[in-house]
Amino acid sequence: MDTDVMVMRSGYPTLSLAQGILVWCGPERFRWAGETGLWAWHAVCDPEGAAVRLAVQLDKDPVLQLRRAFPRWTILRFAGTDRFCAAPATVDLLGAPAVEAGTPDGLAALLRVVETPS
Secondary structure, eight states: OOOEEEEOGGGOEEEEEETTEEEEEOSSEEEEEOTTSSEEEEETTOHHHHHHHHHHHHHHOHHHHHHHHOTTEEEEEOTTSSOEEEEEOSGGGTTOOOEEESSHHHHHHHHHHHHSOO
16 A cells, blocks of 8 residues: 655644545544544554554455455545445556446446456
8 A cells, every 4th residue: 555644734744545544643643534434543652553453444444445456446435425436547448437336346246347358
């Protein structure tokens, strides 16, 4: 996973782990959007513990699971819904259609069909 470090207000670093996954590093705590959409917090004196919590959460994330399984696609979830979409992200998929589904499994099935040569 690529990581970019950005400096935000007050001089504290913000890590961009993946599209839509930001971790704010404050003077006392790390903070990120938890599984329920509420903030998840962890003490900065325990970065390994924060990394483990975040890794467990990200491993369960359906968008990141789809991105790992289909790296040649841009995978997104429509905000506030349970709908997912994918658009071709590499030259070898030029002409492939964007696809949309109501579940991660449904999107994976559509992507397998599009990627399977006829």
